Amino acid sequence: MSKIKYVEHSGKEHEVDVPDGWSVMEGAVKNLIPGIDADCGGACACATCHVYVDAAFEDKIPAKSDMEETMLDFAQDLQPNSRLSCQIKVTPELNGLTVRMPKSQH
Amino acid sequence: MTERIVIIGAGQAAVQAIATLRAEGFAGSLTVVGDEAFPPYQRPPLSKAYLSGAMDRERLFLKPDAFYAEAKCELILGVAATAIDRTARFVALADGRSLAYDKLLIATGSRVREIRVPGAKLPGVHYLRTIADVDALRPAFKTSKSIAIVGGGYIGLEVAAVARKYDLTVTVFEALDRVMARAVSPILSDFYERVHREAGVEFKLNTGVEAFEGGGKLEAVRAGGKSHPFDLALVGIGIMPNPGLAEAAGLSCQDGIIVDRFCATSDPAVFAAGDCTRHHGRDGNEIRLECVQNAIDQAKHAALAMVGKPTPYSEVPWFWSDQYDLKLQIAGLIQPGDVQVLRGDPAARKFAVFHLRDGVVAAVEAVNAAPEYIVGRKLIGEGARVAPERLADTAIPMKNIS
Ligand SMILES: Cc1cc2nc3c(=O)[nH]c(=O)nc-3n(C[C@H](O)[C@H](O)[C@H](O)COP(=O)(O)OP(=O)(O)OC[C@H]3O[C@@H](n4cnc5c(N)ncnc54)[C@H](O)[C@@H]3O)c2cc1C
Ligand code: FES
Secondary structure, three states, rough: OEEEEOOOOOOOOOEEEOOOOOOOHHHHHHOOOOOOOOOOOOOOOOOOOOEOOOOOOOOOOOOHHHHHHHHOOOOOOOOOOOEEEHHHHHHHHHOOOEEOOOOOOO | OOOOEEOOOOOOHHHHHHHHHOOOOOOOOEEEEEEOOOEEEHHHHOOOHHHHOOOOOOEEOOHHHHHHHHEEEEEOOOOOOOEEEEEEEEEEEOOOOEEEEEEEEOOOEEEEEOOOOOOOOOOOEEEEOOOOHHHHHHHHHHHOOOEEOOOOOOOHHHHHHHHHHOOOEEEEOOOOOOOOOOOOOOOHHHHHHHHHOOOEEEEEOOOOOEEOOOOOOOEEEEOOOOOEEEOOEEEEEEEEEEOOOHOOOOOOOOEEEEEEOOEEEEOOOOEEEEOOOEOOOOOOOOOOOOOOOHHHHHHHHHHHHHHOOOOOOOOOOOOEEEOOOEEEEEEOOOOOOOOEEEEEEHHHHHEEEEEEEEEEEEEEEHHHHHHHHHHHHHHHHHHOOOOOOHHHHOOHHHHHHO
């Protein structure tokens, strides 16, 4: 289990325990945290699970695959710390990670 | 009196309908009845990560239990709806209960097409649609040496890829002359056949299975007049929609429940969404779609119409399939007669095929090619015209293509 903090676009915070091995997207969906749609269920096929990751953790999260990189290119309000949350696997290193949600996933 | 909505079928479409109904302010009572023992779950991983063992069951469920509680949605599971009385407006359940409704959503999905040959009921002959199906198949993977995949569709090929990981000897029997013939263009069929052959899968194309043979359990598959020994078989020869209840209730059906652009059936109090429906696609042709996108989008439009905010369904269909290291992403619908434009090189395992209809981008099939897929999907939505030479020119980035 690692603690992940999700911050909605409105600023509302949710801190939850997510099992290691799950994706950051699953942690949100299974805890009913709004702001991540995840239409494809984590197949890296829909780009509706966009989040901004905490700068302090950027080095601890494995780099983006080519697929994620290009899918992200077309997300709204892209920032350098944008990621697809279904592609981030929760590991003990990520304990304490904060991710913020964009205004919209579509 | 509070309004009552009943949803038949507890799957992908049902979950979206619950979410949209509540988000759009529906304040009445909401009841979902599903015949499977489980709350709504995702099917795509069934033939991928769940079958391979990489994903456990808990992760398949679309929503936690709290979602249904928070949405004040009663989930009745493990009970089938057996009849719809449209005059008195109630749904009869197999356990004798009946549920009164003001508006009804039918989201009963589809079921596997069964193969009708001798021996089809032998132990060792499997199908793949539900959690229960995978739970029966996966242990057999570990104790078997060889598997016959009957039907070279995307589910059969996904299972073939997983079976190779388990080191099973795999043979695909396909009645047509190419794999995934209903879903993809010939360029893709050839590519996927080659990839699977390189991974050790054998193909018997133009070969229908005539019988399953064995004393008490599967021992051989009879095809092309010969018996081929196998200890396991997976039949993936397509699905059939589940319009049974609707048909019996006198709603217009024809290989699926016929719905209009607002997902209403021929009865204005009854809506339908997902695999069980047939609708007029964006190009005006009648189609039946079997994919997550259609279940989600139709459920959204049905829910909007049910709360009095009808908006027409016109989203571009999209779909994916994972086999080995390859991600196939398709947007739009392919039709014979389209002009096909290849972008990139299949040998590099990264390419796309665009389909132009009267010069307009109508569909894209992308293999490990996300930009082609994403931009393609956008172009299809816009009805954009792009010159074939530009689409084929990989020196022009997709972002600047139109
Ligand atoms: C192995 C597999 C892999 C797939 N892979 C992909 C993929 O990669 N990408 C993709 O886009 N799509 C994929 N699909 C298709 C996708 O899962 C379906 O299109 C989607 O689930 C359809 O949603 P639905 O709500 O219409 O039906 P379902 O999710 O099937 O839900 C319908 C539910 O209704 C129940 N039901 C039926 N009749 C009754 C009744 N009379 N009373 C009560 N309950 C009833 C059914 O048992 C079922 O639980 C796959 C499907 C399978 C089987
Ligand atoms: S959930 Fe679809 S891309 Fe992440």
